[in-house]
Each structure stands twice: as C-alpha cells, then as structure tokens.
Amino acid sequence: MxxxxxxxxxxxxxxxxxxxxxxxxxxxxxxxxxxxxxxxxxxxxxxxxxxxxxxxxxxxxxxxxxxxxxxxxxxxxxxxxxxxxxxxxxxxxxxxxxxxxxxxxxxxxxxxxxxxxxxxxxxxxxxxxxLPRESRLGGQHPDVRTVLVEPSAFKGKSVLIVGGVPQAVRAALDLAAAGAQVTLTHRRALFRGSPAQLRPLEELKREGQITVHAPAEPERLDEAGMWLRIGNDLRHIAADSVYVANGHxxxxxxxxxxxxxxxxxxxxxxxxxxxxxxxxxxxxxxxxxxxxxxxxxxxxxxxxxxxxxxxxxxxxxxxxxxxxxxxxxxxxxxxx
Ligand SMILES: Cc1cc2nc3c(=O)[nH]c(=O)nc-3n(C[C@H](O)[C@H](O)[C@H](O)COP(=O)(O)OP(=O)(O)OC[C@H]3O[C@@H](n4cnc5c(N)ncnc54)[C@H](O)[C@@H]3O)c2cc1C
CATH class of the missing domain: 3.50.50.60 (FAD/NAD(P)-binding domain)
Structure with a gap:
C-alpha cells in the first residue's frame, strides 16, 4: 500500500x-x-x-x-x-x-x-x-449512492431520490437547479425540510420540473431504474442514478x-x-x-x-x- x-x-x-x-x-x-x-x-x-x-x-x-x-x-x-x-x-x-x-x-x-x-x-x-445508512433496496442498479456531493455532475441525467429526510429534499432542489431530471419518492406523504426548501419543492413539483411520488413503496431496483408501488399500481421509474437518503x-x-x-x-x-x-x-x-x-x-x-x-x-x-x-x-x- x-x-x-x-x-x-x-x-x-x-x-x-x-x-x-x-x-x-x-x-x-x-x-x-x-x-x-x-x-x-x-x-x-x-x-x-x-x-x-x-x-x-x-x-x-x-x-x-x-x-x-x-x-x-x-x-x-x-x-x-x-x-x-x-x-x-x-x-x-x-x-x-x-x-x-x-x-x-x-x-x-x-x-x-x-x-x-x-x-x-x-x-x-x-x-x-x-455515516449514511446503507441502502437496503432489493435488486441491482449500476449507480446507487448514499452520498451526493456534486450535483453539477448530474446535468442532463435522470436521478431518482429515495427518502424523506431534509437531505433528500435539498438534493432534489440542487439536482433540479443543476439541470438533472429529478424524481423524488418517499414511503410517507410528507417530506422533512425547512420552509425555505419545502416551498420551492412544491413550486417545482407544480411546474413539472420535479416529479414526486409519495407515499410510494420501493419494490426493487433493476439495471434501468426502480419499481415503485404507488397505490395499487406497480410503476417503473427510469433512472441513470439512484440516491438513497436514509439518514445517518x-x-x-x-x-x-x-x-x-x-x-x-x-x-x-x-x-x-x-x-x-x-x-x-x-x-x-x-x-x-x-x-x-x-x-x-x-x-x-x-x-x-x-x-x-x-x-x-x-x-x-x-x-x-x-x-x-x-x-x-x-x-x-x-x-x-
Ligand atoms: C434530533 C436532535 C435534536 C437535538 N436538539 C437539541 C436542542 O434542542 N438543544 C441542544 O442543546 N442540543 C440538541 N441536540 C444535541 C446537540 O445536537 C448535540 O449536543 C451537539 O450536536 C453535539 O455537538 P458535537 O460537536 O459534540 O458533536 P456532533 O454534532 O455529533 O459532531 C461531531 C462530528 O464529528 C464527526 N466525527 C466523529 N468521529 C469522526 C471520525 N473518526 N472521523 C471524522 N469525523 C468524525 C461526526 O461526523 C460529526 O460531524 C439534539 C440532538 C438531536 C439528535
């Protein structure tokens, strides 16, 4: 070494x-x-x-x-x-x-x-x-991360963010600002974050710049993204990268x-x-x-x-x- x-x-x-x-x-x-x-x-x-x-x-x-x-x-x-x-x-x-x-x-x-x-x-x-909690999602995807440092590296890419903690919301805003195509999902309907984060999240969701699926249950990863259960539907979300924000x-x-x-x-x-x-x-x-x-x-x-x-x-x-x-x-x- x-x-x-x-x-x-x-x-x-x-x-x-x-x-x-x-x-x-x-x-x-x-x-x-x-x-x-x-x-x-x-x-x-x-x-x-x-x-x-x-x-x-x-x-x-x-x-x-x-x-x-x-x-x-x-x-x-x-x-x-x-x-x-x-x-x-x-x-x-x-x-x-x-x-x-x-x-x-x-x-x-x-x-x-x-x-x-x-x-x-x-x-x-x-x-x-x-230390970030490990991703416990089933299945395999080539790019699953628990730390997201440089949002600008994701310009033009599709990113799926899994989690309801403030880091998930901040990542969604930062990635959208950097020109990524963002989908945010959480098991519960509500996300944690400061009003200064939750307000723009709502706006970007309304304008269609961030897609939000919540509540939704992650089913499994695959090569191209992740399967999500939304109500009675099973939907595939395509993603180049998956960021799992599970807390620390x-x-x-x-x-x-x-x-x-x-x-x-x-x-x-x-x-x-x-x-x-x-x-x-x-x-x-x-x-x-x-x-x-x-x-x-x-x-x-x-x-x-x-x-x-x-x-x-x-x-x-x-x-x-x-x-x-x-x-x-x-x-x-x-x-x-
Ligand atoms: C939910 C919650 C609410 C709280 N509310 C309050 C409140 O209202 N009022 C109040 O007074 N206190 C509150 N606290 C407690 C308060 O946050 C802590 O007392 C305070 O953060 C302690 O500061 P610290 O710098 O000692 O440690 P920390 O805040 O834990 O910082 C320590 C840092 O050291 C780093 N570190 C540790 N080991 C290593 C290593 N080997 N290599 C590199 N880095 C390392 C860690 O990553 C961490 O960033 C709350 C705590 C929690 C969890």
Whole structure:
C-alpha cells in the first residue's frame, strides 16, 4: 500500500466539525493558532446538519429560536475569518505520537486519505462519525449512492431520490437547479425540510420540473431504474442514478482504539478538558465532563476551555484565559 502523504503540520487538529469542533476552531483562531478540522461528513455542522437541520432549537443562550441549519451557518460564519483548513468526507482513523522537529513532539492523526501532524488535538467527535445508512433496496442498479456531493455532475441525467429526510429534499432542489431530471419518492406523504426548501419543492413539483411520488413503496431496483408501488399500481421509474437518503448512524469504532481511557462512549478529561494524553483535548457530546448533558450550550463551553488550554499548551507563553472578545475589533461581514 502507498504510504499516505503527510500534510503540513498545524498548531491544532480538530476531529469533528460539529458545533463543538467549530466553536473550538473559532477560539483557537482567535488565539492565533492555525487550525485544521476533519469530518467524515461532506458538510460541517455534525448532528445539526446530518440529523435535524430543519428543527428549531430553543435553548441556545441568547437565541429564543433558530433552526439547526441557521445555527451551523452562524458558527461557520463566525469562524470564517480565521480560514481553517477543512478536510471533509474523511474518516479519522489513527492517532500516534510524532516528532514535529528535533525538540518538538506532537500528534499525527491519519485519515483514510492523508496524515495530519499537529501540536495539539481536540477530539470533538460527538456521538461518533455520522455515516449514511446503507441502502437496503432489493435488486441491482449500476449507480446507487448514499452520498451526493456534486450535483453539477448530474446535468442532463435522470436521478431518482429515495427518502424523506431534509437531505433528500435539498438534493432534489440542487439536482433540479443543476439541470438533472429529478424524481423524488418517499414511503410517507410528507417530506422533512425547512420552509425555505419545502416551498420551492412544491413550486417545482407544480411546474413539472420535479416529479414526486409519495407515499410510494420501493419494490426493487433493476439495471434501468426502480419499481415503485404507488397505490395499487406497480410503476417503473427510469433512472441513470439512484440516491438513497436514509439518514445517518453514528459510529465511534474508529476512535475507540485510541488510548484515551474511554468510559463507554465518553472520553474522560481534567478541568482543562485535556485527556490522559498530553496535548490531546476533548469537547462536546463525547466528553465525560458533560456526562449525559448532550447539549449545545455544554459542548460549546467545553470547546472554549479545550481551545484556550490547547492554545497555552502549544504556546506556553500565552495565558489560557482569552480575555474578553468585546475588547477587540474582529472582522465583521458588514465591514466588507
Ligand atoms: C434530533 C436532535 C435534536 C437535538 N436538539 C437539541 C436542542 O434542542 N438543544 C441542544 O442543546 N442540543 C440538541 N441536540 C444535541 C446537540 O445536537 C448535540 O449536543 C451537539 O450536536 C453535539 O455537538 P458535537 O460537536 O459534540 O458533536 P456532533 O454534532 O455529533 O459532531 C461531531 C462530528 O464529528 C464527526 N466525527 C466523529 N468521529 C469522526 C471520525 N473518526 N472521523 C471524522 N469525523 C468524525 C461526526 O461526523 C460529526 O460531524 C439534539 C440532538 C438531536 C439528535
């Protein structure tokens, strides 16, 4: 096997671009650290993007009500001025101690694509790597996918989308905008999505730009598409590609071999959020310090601690306490 090419070292490497990872990256950027984030998902936001982008969250401090997708967008916008290096659609697999120079020790995390040396690491892996559920459709078709990254690649092609989750609706809109011929089907009559997605879906359906069959029962795939049971009819839907959006399942197995003193699904840490390994910190749902309080507000607080203590670990001349952001002037989107 060809050895993976090592990337240039960063001060901080964060496993997981969910809310805890994004907020930790923001604080690390504020403290002057270079930051890289790895996530197996093709987009940032962790559970909020993968599991409930359409839901409203009511208990984020200072935010009476916001959709999970809007919370992710705000976290990413807040972090953008620090230009983190995002490595999406990559699964972090191993952690090894490494020499960064003759005098400096650090850690290398290896994913399925590359190896990433860093002076410090924050594990913000939440419930685990959010992997798409397998397609359980019977029969065979040459192009069945559970991840859809580049809608533009489907221009002029016919795509059948199976599922009722927000990702199915978003894929239908994106593919239609990219010039694909889209059919969307779901076992139930209703689709999940934000009003900003469901409204255009209705319009495109009315205009005949997207064909919707719901409720409809997938019967089986074949070489040319899929058989659907719609009421009492069995109808064949021709498709060049089939995208199955069945939601996601978390998987911690890649990280559980790391020697972090795991207690079940949690990694223990001290009051600075550092694990038993020097320079390896933890934040968010996977941190034992929050226990069963798997909440945004708890994970964001742990992220602030982990990032600031990681900053001091990387540069011992820094104070861990960041001071008040209100004493600074940071770039604002409106200032452009
Ligand atoms: C349906 C639902 C509703 C919720 N509602 C609320 C609410 O109203 N209020 C509230 O406070 N909380 C709510 N939560 C909980 C909240 O979403 C979590 O507390 C929060 O997402 C935890 O953030 P995190 O960054 O720790 O982890 P996550 O959001 O799980 O992000 C972790 C990321 O790490 C990635 N990852 C893990 N392992 C690897 C690996 N080996 N390689 C690469 N990537 C990896 C995952 O793919 C994931 O993207 C809700 C949760 C759910 C499921």
């Amino acid at each position: 060809t050895p993976l090419q090592p990337a240039a070292p960063t001060d901080l490497l964060i496993i997981g671009a969910g809310p805890a990872g994004l907020h930790a990256a923001f604080y690390a950027g504020l403290r002057g650290l270079s930051v890289r984030l790895i996530d197996v998902q093709p987009e940032v936001g962790g559970q909020l993007s993968a599991l409930y982008p359409d839901k409203l969250v009511y208990d984020l401090p200072g935010s009476p009500s916001a959709s999970a997708a809007d919370i992710v967008a705000a976290l990413a916008t807040q972090l953008a001025p620090f230009s983190p290096d995002y490595r999406l659609s990559e699964l972090a697999q191993t952690l090894t101690q490494t020499s960064l120079s003759q005098t400096e020790r650090g850690w290398t995390v290896t994913s399925d694509r590359a190896s990433y040396p860093a002076r410090a690491v924050i594990v913000a892996a939440g419930l685990g790597a959010l 399942l978390p998987d911690l197995s890649a990280l559980q071999s790391w020697p972090l003193g795991w207690q079940g699904e949690y990694i223990p840490a001290d009051a600075t959020q550092m694990t038993r390994l020097p320079g390896v910190f933890v934040a968010g749902d996977v941190s034992l310090t929050g226990g069963d309080f798997k909440l945004l507000s708890v994970g964001l607080a742990q992220a602030a601690l982990a990032a600031n203590f990681a900053a001091q670990f990387v540069n011992p001349a820094l104070k861990a306490r960041p001071g008040h952001s209100s004493d600074r002037r940071l770039p604002q989107p409106a200032d452009d």
